[in-house]
Amino acid sequence: MKPELIKEVTYVPYSGNMAAAEAMRQINPDVVAAYPITPQTELMQFFADFVANGLVDTEYIPVESEHSAMSACVGAAAAGSRAMTATAGPGLAYMWEILGVASGMRLPITMTVVNRALSAPINIHGDQSDMMGARDQGWIMLFSENAEEQYDNLIQAIKIAEDERTRLPVMVGMDGFVISHSIERVRLLPDKAVEEFVGEPKVMYSLLDVDNPVTHGAVAMTDSYMEFKRQQRDAMEKAYKVIREVGEAFEEAFGKKYEHIETYKIDDADYVLIVIGSAAGTAKFVIDKVRERGDKVGLIKIRTYRPFPYYDIMDAIEASNCKAVGVFDRAETFGAVGGPLFSDIAAAMHLRGKSYPMVDFIYGLGGRDTNVNHIEEAIDKVKRLAAGEEVPLTNYLNLNE
Amino acid sequence: MIEIRWHARGGQGAVTASKILASAVIREGKYAQSNPDYGAERSGAPLRTYNRVSETPITLHCMVLNPDVVVVVDPTLLRTVPILEGTKEDAVLVINTNKSPAEIREKLGIKGRKIYTVDATKIAMEELKRPLLNVPMLGALVKALNGVVDIRTVEEDIKKTFGKKLSEELLNANIKALYRAYEEVMSE
Numbered sequence: 001m002k003p004e005l006i007k008e009v010t011y012v013p014y015s016g017n018m019a020a021a022e023a024m025r026q027i028n029p030d031v032v033a034a035y036p037i038t039p040q041t042e043l044m045q046f047f048a049d050f051v052a053n054g055l056v057d058t059e060y061i062p063v064e065s066e067h068s069a070m071s072a073c074v075g076a077a078a079a080g081s082r083a084m085t086a087t088a089g090p091g092l093a094y095m096w097e098i099l100g101v102a103s104g105m106r107l108p109i110t111m112t113v114v115n116r117a118l119s120a121p122i123n124i125h126g127d128q129s130d131m132m133g134a135r136d137q138g139w140i141m142l143f144s145e146n147a148e149e150q151y152d153n154l155i156q157a158i159k160i161a162e163d164e165r166t167r168l169p170v171m172v173g174m175d176g177f178v179i180s181h182s183i184e185r186v187r188l189l190p191d192k193a194v195e196e197f198v199g200e201p202k203v204m205y206s207l208l209d210v211d212n213p214v215t216h217g218a219v220a221m222t223d224s225y226m227e228f229k230r231q232q233r234d235a236m237e238k239a240y241k242v243i244r245e246v247g248e249a250f251e252e253a254f255g256k257k258y259e260h261i262e263t264y265k266i267d268d269a270d271y272v273l274i275v276i277g278s279a280a281g282t283a284k285f286v287i288d289k290v291r292e293r294g295d296k297v298g299l300i301k302i303r304t305y306r307p308f309p310y311y312d313i314m315d316a317i318e319a320s321n322c323k324a325v326g327v328f329d330r331a332e333t334f335g336a337v338g339g340p341l342f343s344d345i346a347a348a349m350h351l352r353g354k355s356y357p358m359v360d361f362i363y364g365l366g367g368r369d370t371n372v373n374h375i376e377e378a379i380d381k382v383k384r385l386a387a388g389e390e391v392p393l394t395n396y397l398n399l400n401e
Numbered sequence: 402m403i404e405i406r407w408h409a410r411g412g413q414g415a416v417t418a419s420k421i422l423a424s425a426v427i428r429e430g431k432y433a434q435s436n437p438d439y440g441a442e443r444s445g446a447p448l449r450t451y452n453r454v455s456e457t458p459i460t461l462h463c464m465v466l467n468p469d470v471v472v473v474v475d476p477t478l479l480r481t482v483p484i485l486e487g488t489k490e491d492a493v494l495v496i497n498t499n500k501s502p503a504e505i506r507e508k509l510g511i512k513g514r515k516i517y518t519v520d521a522t523k524i525a526m527e528e529l530k531r532p533l534l535n536v537p538m539l540g541a542l543v544k545a546l547n548g549v550v551d552i553r554t555v556e557e558d559i560k561k562t563f564g565k566k567l568s569e570e571l572l573n574a575n576i577k578a579l580y581r582a583y584e585e586v587m588s589e
Contacts, residue, residue: 013424013433125439146462178462182436183423185458281460371463 002028002056004191014186016144016179019151020086020112021046025056026194027158030081030201033061033072037091038124039176040114044086066091070098070109077107078216080206082158084109088176089116092130096137102169103138103232105217108161108202109169112154115277115330116176117366125367126176128277131305132331132340138232140170140239141306143276145262148186150174152250153303155189156258158198159246165238167204175278175330177367189254197253240307260309261316262301265291269298269320271382272356274313274345275328276302279363279370283328286375296321297379302341310348317356324386325358326378332362338394357385363397374398403549404465405452405542408482409474412444414535418474419450421539421562425554426454434459447475447482454549472542473497474521474534479509490514495545495586497521497538502589517545519586528578529571536575540582552583 006026014022021043024032032051034044051060059076063069069085076083087095092113102109113131117123131141140160144150150172157170174180189197205214220228240260247258264284266272275283280301287297300316302309317325329339336343338360349355361378363370374397385391405422409415416437423435434453451465467487473479473496484494490513496505502516521537529536536559543552556576563572 011427011430013420013427013435146460175462177439178436181439182434182462183420183427184434185427185432278462281462284460369464371466372461373466 003054005055006188006191008190010188012186012188013183014147015042015181015183016147016150016174017043017114017181018046019147019186020154020174021050022188023151023154023194024084025050026189026191027082027084027155027198028056028195029058029084031059031061031073031076031083032085033063033069033076033083034085034087035063035066035069035091037066037088039116039126039180040086040088040091040112043112043114043180066094067098070095070102073109074098074102074105074107077102077109078105078207080201080203080208082162082201083107084111086112086114088114089118089124089130092134093118096134099134099137099139099169101217104228106167106232106235107169108167110154110157110161111169111171112150113171113173114176114180115173123366124176126178126180126278127330127365127367128173128175129331129365131171131173132333134171135306135340138168138236139306140166140168140236140243140304142170142172142303143305144172144174144179145278145280145301147174147179147182147184150179151186151188152256152258155194155198156246156250159249160239160243162202163242163246164202164204166235166242168232168235168239173277178278193253197250236307240304240309243304258303260302260304260312262303263316264299264301266298266300266316266320268296270296270323271379271386272298272300272317272320272322272325273328273379273382274300274302274325274341276305276341277330279328279330279375282370282372283375286372286379289372290376290379295379295383308344308348310351313345313348314352314354318352318354322356324382325356326382327358327360328378329360329362330364332365338362359385359391360394361397362394368398370397402453402455402459403470403546404468405454405470405472406465406468407450407452407472407474408478408484409448409450409534410478411446411448413474414533415448415474415538416450417562418535418539419452421555421558422452422542422550423454424562425558426550428558429550429554431456432459434461436464438464447478468492470495470542470545472538474538476522485511485514488514493517493545495519495538495542497534499523502587506589515588517541517586517588519582521582524578524581524585528574528581537578537582540579541586544583544586545588552580555579
């Protein structure tokens with residue numbers, strides 16, 4: 001039986017990895033299977049300490065690869081247990097086949113992805129190409145701006161995944177190193193409160209329920225495969241509502257609001273930036289700065305990436321004074337216009353029958369620093385676009401050329 | 402908000418010292434960040450690590466460009482890395498050297514900026530018997546920060562960070578090195 005360590009709300013100096021590990025301790029999953037990879041290694045070391053010191057009841061399986069890690073989670077979740085893991089970059093790529101097995105079998109597995117660049121060239125630093133590459137594998141995707149959001153999102157992910165309407169796996173991303181290895185102030189919730197919030201695992205169609213035998217991972221040929229996929233789309237659409245409800249429940253319990261998107265100074269904004277992850281924080285700082293000289297810039301930070309919050313984004317843009325939009329992509333989509341987020345925003349505008357001028361900024365690949373100056377440079381381009389000047393569709397920030 | 406940049410070599414413990422500083426500030430109820438500039442770390446290679454300290458929440462998630470305070474842990478870096486890069490005239494420099502601030506100013510031709518010097522190497526060799534420079538440099542930095550964080554909170558944090566890992570003797574030697582540097586650091 002796991003001991004109670006944190007009895008009241010506590011503010012601590014934690015890295016993103018420490019925050020994620022602490023959330024996992026409090027969630028106390030039945031099974032964790034993981035394989036170490038930078039920058040996730042530390043997270044699993046912290047969790048392995050909890051296991052070794054008897055602070056969790058978890059069955060911890062140190063497997064031989066990420067493919068095996070997800071396979072073990074699939075088996076554990078199908079048996080009816082609450083299973084968690086964590087990975088990064090190439091580790092997520094190696095998991096790719098089993099990611100689809102987890103979502104296709106409708107298993108509520110939750111996973112931290114410490115966002116890392118993909119090879120080649122080899123790079124251990126933060127960008128979001130790993131999760132963007134796994135985008136269509138049927139997982140709900142949340143992104144965190146900082147360590148505290150990773151902690152809060154991971155706790156919410158359990159409820160989102162296990163809801164009867166969704167039964168889908170959830171991955172929660174935080175930028176590698178910039179968040180995973182940086183110390184910040186993090187609010188920790190009491191053990192009991194987290195335990196109560198996530199509740200007992202809701203077991204559905206357990207393989208171990210011998211009185212009600214079921215089949216998992218069966219063959220489905222031309223006669224039935226498509227129906228399974230149709231159901232997954234339906235579950236993902238329902239997840240949109242579930243994520244919002246869980247966010248509301250979290251706010252009610254712990255006083256902090258989580259929605260599909262977070263807006264910053266958008267109401268009177270002439271120029272709108274759309275950012276995912278840690279750079280959204282830097283953008284907030286820059287927005288305050290440029291507003292002092294009269295540039296009305298606002299921000300939409302995307303927390304839920306799948307299901308994509310088309311309506312929330314367009315509602316926010318339409319409620320502003322938007323003259324042009326700057327989209328920030330920390331991943332490439334070679335051969336398409338802009339990055340993955342750019343395409344999603346273009347689709348959102350089409351669905352709403354609106355067409356705002358927009359440009360894309362590819363930034364931070366392989367951990368390239370994106371600082372105040374680079375975001376100011378992007379704002380300048382968005383302003384020029386709004387003024388009718390010609391600006392390239394795809395731009396790069398802090399690129400040497 | 403105060404932004405700090407540390408210059409050190411791999412193995413000197415600068416990343417740990419910057420974490421302890423952030424941790425102590427947060428324990429006092431304020432906001433801080435410690436963000437190492439991770440590369441392919443090699444013992445002895447020059448590295449940078451950063452701190453931000455503030456009374457209000459910090460949302461910046463990027464490198465420090467214009468540090469208010471620069472800490473030079475290894476004196477051999479004074480001539481090999483651009484320690485003044487991005488600093489303004491009123492920046493504070495905290496340097497490990499056996500020279501006085503005036504001597505350093507003359508030797509390096511530094512104009513403006515407030516210079517603090519401390520012989521952290523000597524303190525480390527005397528107290529810790531090894532060139533572990535991070536804790537003495539932290540002591541000197543805390544003095545230079547002039548009340549931003551209480552040295553006693555830093556002491557508490559060192560005990561929390563190292564308490565289980567170090568012998569009592571070595572832990573006490575670290576605390577002694579912290580306070581010695583805090584007292585011995587010289588300014589102009």
